[in-house]
Amino acid sequence: MNTLPEDAPRVLIVDDEPDLCELLAITLRGMGLQSHSAGTLAAARQALSDASYRLCLCDLRLPDGSGLELIEHIQRTQPQLPVAMITAHGDVGAAVAAMKAGAFDFVNKPVNVQGLRGLIDQALRLSRVRAEPGSVPTLIGDSPAMQALRVMVAKLARSQAPVFIRGESGVGKERVARLIHAQGARAGGPFVPVNCGAIPEHLLESELFGHVKGSFTGASADREGLFQTAAGGTLFLDEIGAVPPAMQVKLLRALQERAVRPVGARQEIPVDTRVLSATHEDLAALVRDGRIRQDFYYRINVIEVTVPPLRDRAQDIPALAADLLARMAGGERLALTPAALTALQGYAFPGNVRELENILERAAALCEGPQIDRADLHLPAACEYPPEGGAGGDDLDAELDGVERDRIVAALEATRYNRTAAAARLGLTLRQLRYRMLKLGLN
Helix, strand or coil: CCCCCCCCCEEEEECCCHHHHHHHHHHHHHCCCEEEEECCHHHHHHHHHHCCCCEEEEECEECCEEHHHHHHHHHHHCCCCCEEEEEECCCHHHHHHHHHHCCCEEEEECCCHHHHHHHHHHHHHHHHHHCCHHHCCCCCCCCHHHHHHHHHHHHHHCCCCCEEEECCCCCCHHHHHHHHHHCCCCCCCCEEEEEHHHCCHHHHHHHHHEECCCCCCCCCCCEECHHHHCCCCEEEEECHHHCCHHHHHHHHHHHHHCEECCECCCCCEECCCEEEEEECCCHHHHHHCCCCCHHHHHHHCCEEEECCCHHHHHHHHHHHHHHHHHHHCCCCCCEECHHHHHHHHCCCCCCHHHHHHHHHHHHHHHCCCCEECHHHHCCCCHHHCCCCCCCHHHHHHHHHHHHHHHHHHHHHHHCCCCHHHHHHHHCCCHHHHHHHHHHCCCC
């Protein structure tokens, strides 16, 4: 038997079953990892103080306490150490409790060696991601709310638990999901976002789970679903409240068993995919209204994170605006005047960061020169909302808007929706076309 090098990563096994400890140790050794076994909670705490480890595998039930106590101890003393809880098969409640306490992941008994190897690989990759803090993007802004969110994202990235991201429309829920993915062990895998509300109900199952040839009219070949597309990475289910109850049952099983059954298939296919979800709606209210099943709610909402609205972090607007202008201006250098910045910080932004981006995009198209002044912003005000009914002048404006809309749509269709070519066809710059499309609701 080959001797492992002294600097081989060490894994702590905490379990009072000698046979299981031996199986885990053999598996770890085959992966080039050292291991140390502790049969009690007290022995585990001593081992953690005596040596450093890259991963801890801990049974839920120990002779002198619970594995949850060890997770809490590690969270206080060594929060960077991933812990995987070993639970009885089907004990979903214990697994959820462990992940809420801070566990990286969980392993069901009897232990599946292949699944265990995958979990260990994920834990070791997580250590490598942490060693390169500059290799992932970050959130923009230094307000207390954003600092707290940054800390939460870093904590969630250390786990494999399902995360529910809550926030108003336009706050950047997908950006938070991407950061959790990018800072975690799955950063090298795909990030697959899907808007559940944009997929017709009768196609949702096929889109998520895939289908086999001949399973329904039009299924001319086998097709992988988005769970399989995201294998080794993260699947982000946006607008999760739009998933119908019948589909929630199938999603719940996929999350619990880590396997999917393609439409028309006879067997389930194991999938190694972390699921993050989000909605702008109140998920608890959807449960009360019967739109979300309670068991599904508890499974996707293992850990909840709230993204604050822009009105609660006005001090972040200068940094956000500078970043957005740098990205949308191309080779041009655009900046906000002090008056424009003051106006933005005093505005409530019901549409949040997405509205800020739209306002700046419009201002960049209208401003003269390299600076955007307050007048270029055209910020909405309560008195500026159009009155009901309208007058003769409004009818003329609507008619002119209709003519302009028809011409833009015709140009886009003629150029196969190539905006640059459509702008040239209309005698406009690309910035002017983008502004007109935004004004007419053609985005």
